[in-house]
Every structure is written in C-alpha cells, then in structure tokens.
Amino acid sequence: MKLLVVEDNEHIRKSIVRAFKANKYVVDDTGDGEDGLWHALEYNYDVIVLDIMLPKLDGKQILQKIRQAGKDTPVLFLTALDQLDDKIEGFKIGADDYLVKSFAIEELLARVEALSRRRYQAISSVIKVADLELDRSARTVSRNGQLLSMTPQSFSLLELFMLRKGQVISRSEIEQCIYDEHVNPMSNVVESAIYALRKALQVDKSQPQLIQTKRGMGYYLQDPGCE
Known part of the structure; x- marks a missing residue:
C-alpha cells in the first residue's frame, strides 16, 4: 500500500512515516501544503493522511482541490481541531475519517488500513x-x-x-x-x-x-x- 503523509510537525511526521514503513508501506511525506497538493495530484495513493493546519495551503483547501480534480483517494484528517463543527465541516468537504491529536499510532494504522480496505472492496475484482x-x-x-x-x-x-x-x-x-x-x-x-x-x-x-x-x-x- 502507498501512502502520502502531509504534516508540518516534523516529529509527528517522522513518527508516522517510521511506523508505516515498519509495516511495509511505501510512504511519501512532506510538511508543506503546496507540496502536499502537488504529490496528491501527481501520484496515486491508497490513502492520504492530511493535517489541517499547514503552511501555504491548509488541509481543507488541499482536500477541496483533490476532489475538484476528480480524485477519490481516501483522506484522513489529522488535526488538533477537536470541535464537532470542525469535524462536520471536514466530512462535508470530502474527508473520509478524522483523527484528533494526540493519538496512538496503532489507532492511526488501523484507521488507514480500514480506509484502504473499504476503498478496494468497492472496486470490482x-x-x-x-x-x-x-x-x-x-x-x-x-x-x-x-x-x-x-x-x-x-x-x-x-x-x-x-x-x-x-x-x-x-x-x-x-x-x-x-x-x-x-x-x-x-x-x-x-x-x-x-x-x-x-x-x-x-x-x-x-x-x-x-x-x-x-x-x-x-x-x-x-x-x-x-x-
């Protein structure tokens, strides 16, 4: 499985990347919103893990542009915004899941695996x-x-x-x-x-x-x- 991780906190990003690579995932990562959007549109990923508060372009803007481009890649928002209104807004613009910081890396792994599994079950064999x-x-x-x-x-x-x-x-x-x-x-x-x-x-x-x-x-x- 191939993932994109867009997270500007270097410590969190490196921890996520290390965990996924340890589980045999192929991972691209960046801490920049514009670079994250470029990767999301240029390549095909099984799941995108996307922070909301990012430099240059925030996660919501990135997700809107991904959906406008016709890409249905599952997106999991990773954010410190834990209010119900924030979550509802994220789902309305096309997010598939939402995980609030701080989180257990095991939960992130499980959620990403579930998103990927649901996506490919929806595609005919x-x-x-x-x-x-x-x-x-x-x-x-x-x-x-x-x-x-x-x-x-x-x-x-x-x-x-x-x-x-x-x-x-x-x-x-x-x-x-x-x-x-x-x-x-x-x-x-x-x-x-x-x-x-x-x-x-x-x-x-x-x-x-x-x-x-x-x-x-x-x-x-x-x-x-x-x-």
Missing part, C-alpha cells in the same frame, strides 16, 4: 476494458478470451492503466507503480516496462495497440470501441 479482462483476485489477464502470460510488474502496470482508462499517466507515476524508489530520470526503465506490457498484450498482430503514447506527457490505455 474484475476490470474490463475493450477486449481485455483483468481479475485482481485471481491475478490473471485475458484478451478476447485468451489467457495472457504476464510478469507481476506488467500486471501492476496494466491494472493502473485499466483503472484510469483514457487518462494520461505520467512517467513519474509509472515509476512509482513499478518501483518503490525514484529512478534515474535518464534511465529507460519506463520505456522498457511499457514495451514489455505492449508485447504481453499483443498476442495477435491484427489486434489494435491499446497502450498509446502522448508525446511529452506519458501513456494512456485506449479503448478502440470508444473512439
């Missing part, structure tokens, strides 16, 4: 785009009824493309999908991953190419039936 069918539970992919052989890396990348059909996915997002750490921007790992995925999908040369390039921007999954 089987995703279909054009003649492609991906089964998230069985970890299988078929095209036009034919079972495809695919590496775990290609499966994860295809899952990302299918969940965001028609949307351009940037190089940096693809890097985040296939690697835990950022890679050298001069390397060709993204191109290699796209090539491998295209090859795995192209079982018949007469079939249309589904993974398209948007020059200078990234790649997207095209549904020929929607053209």
Whole structure:
C-alpha cells in the first residue's frame, strides 16, 4: 500500500512515516501544503493522511482541490481541531475519517488500513476494458478470451492503466507503480516496462495497440470501441 503523509510537525511526521514503513508501506511525506497538493495530484495513493493546519495551503483547501480534480483517494484528517463543527465541516468537504491529536499510532494504522480496505472492496475484482479482462483476485489477464502470460510488474502496470482508462499517466507515476524508489530520470526503465506490457498484450498482430503514447506527457490505455 502507498501512502502520502502531509504534516508540518516534523516529529509527528517522522513518527508516522517510521511506523508505516515498519509495516511495509511505501510512504511519501512532506510538511508543506503546496507540496502536499502537488504529490496528491501527481501520484496515486491508497490513502492520504492530511493535517489541517499547514503552511501555504491548509488541509481543507488541499482536500477541496483533490476532489475538484476528480480524485477519490481516501483522506484522513489529522488535526488538533477537536470541535464537532470542525469535524462536520471536514466530512462535508470530502474527508473520509478524522483523527484528533494526540493519538496512538496503532489507532492511526488501523484507521488507514480500514480506509484502504473499504476503498478496494468497492472496486470490482474484475476490470474490463475493450477486449481485455483483468481479475485482481485471481491475478490473471485475458484478451478476447485468451489467457495472457504476464510478469507481476506488467500486471501492476496494466491494472493502473485499466483503472484510469483514457487518462494520461505520467512517467513519474509509472515509476512509482513499478518501483518503490525514484529512478534515474535518464534511465529507460519506463520505456522498457511499457514495451514489455505492449508485447504481453499483443498476442495477435491484427489486434489494435491499446497502450498509446502522448508525446511529452506519458501513456494512456485506449479503448478502440470508444473512439
């Protein structure tokens, strides 16, 4: 699972990041509101842990911009504001949960796990785009009824493309999908991953190419039936 933690108190932020990493999570973190918004819009996260009182942009402004951008990433507000009105306002603008400081790290872990679990239970196990069918539970992919052989890396990348059909996915997002750490921007790992995925999908040369390039921007999954 991949998380974003936006918290300006360095001690609290480091404690949260350390706890999640100890539980095998991939975590991005920042103490700046504008940087937090950039990460939230640029990358896909399973859950965002978001403080309200932040420099430059506060948590409520960040959440509003995330929702306006059409992203439904679960957001847990982490704040010292403990009045009922504050909580109600947070839920009204799209927060999924609310945890008041100070808190036990075990409770934060449990709440984040619950948010992620609810989100993915709401997504069907089987995703279909054009003649492609991906089964998230069985970890299988078929095209036009034919079972495809695919590496775990290609499966994860295809899952990302299918969940965001028609949307351009940037190089940096693809890097985040296939690697835990950022890679050298001069390397060709993204191109290699796209090539491998295209090859795995192209079982018949007469079939249309589904993974398209948007020059200078990234790649997207095209549904020929929607053209």
